[in-house]
Amino acid sequence: MSYIRIEKNETCEITEKKSRFIAYLAYVTTEEDxxxxxxxxxxxxxxxxxxxxxxxxxxxxxxxSDDGEPSKTAGYPILEMLENEGVTDVVCVVTRYFGGTLLGTGGLIRAYTKSAKDCLEKAGVKKMILCDVLSLTFDYAYLSKIEHMLKTENLVTKDKTFLENVTLTVVSPKDKTGALRENILNEFAGAVNFAVTGEIYN
Structure with a gap:
């Protein structure tokens, strides 16, 4: 499972027939946000x-929300653009300062869509992949070997705990977890305690 989100919050502005369109884009995860x-x-x-x-x-x-603009000429085309781009967990607000010239239905749709899309291009997007959170516990003697294995697989180590044994918290895309478990089992037999403790998008 995966989804696309914006890389960073952004703002940009365009002018159409003296009307100013200021777009704001932000990463959100709830309707309240x-x-x-x-x-x-x-x-x-x-x-x-x-x-x-x-x-x-x-x-x-x-x-x-079209916020007073003719129906489906403002908020709706912005929503449609975001859906077409496959972006989620995002809110876009476009502020319009009227410049004295009516743009017409088509003109409004084009202006609101363009301001939002320009802002999206500026913000950039990244793919978020559903990953397992793994806990690997083992003797200090295996640390360099295991770290090398994780680096080879391009896996991210989120945390390291050094107590009686070493515990690494590792983030692994779900489609890589099974192979990693097998490789560790083959390489270290029962010397590594391998546990899936949760899941996150990364």
Whole structure:
């Protein structure tokens, strides 16, 4: 299992027929976080005519608001763009300061979509993969060999504990865990205690 998220929060601005479109993009994981972010931007741009938004969560929640613009010309095309790009756990707010010239339905859709997409390109995206969290406990004598094995497999060691034995906390993509368990068993027989303690996206 995997999903795509933004690499960093971003903002950018475009101008269409003297109307300013300021896009804000942020990483969120809950509807509450998304709504809080929308509220922050609305507070910041309290004098703007429109603060439209869209968010989509990996958990399945999604919502948009045209905030006074004609139906489905603002928040909806932003949501559609995010869905087409496959990005989740993201909220996008686009603030519009009216420049005096009406853009029409097509013009609004293009402007809101472009401002959000430019912001997404600036933010960058990364693929998050569902991983197992592993706990490996063993004698100090095996440390360098095991670390070399993990490095060869490009696996991330999150934590090291040095007590009577060494315990490494390792993050392994789910499709690599079985092979790693087998390799460690073959190499070290029963000398390494191998346990799956949880799962995270990494």
């Amino acid at each position: 998304a709504q809080n972010f929308v509220s922050q931007i609305k507070k910041k741009h309290y004098d703007a005519r429109h603060n439209v938004y869209a968010y989509i969560l990996n958990s399945g929640g999604k919502k948009y």
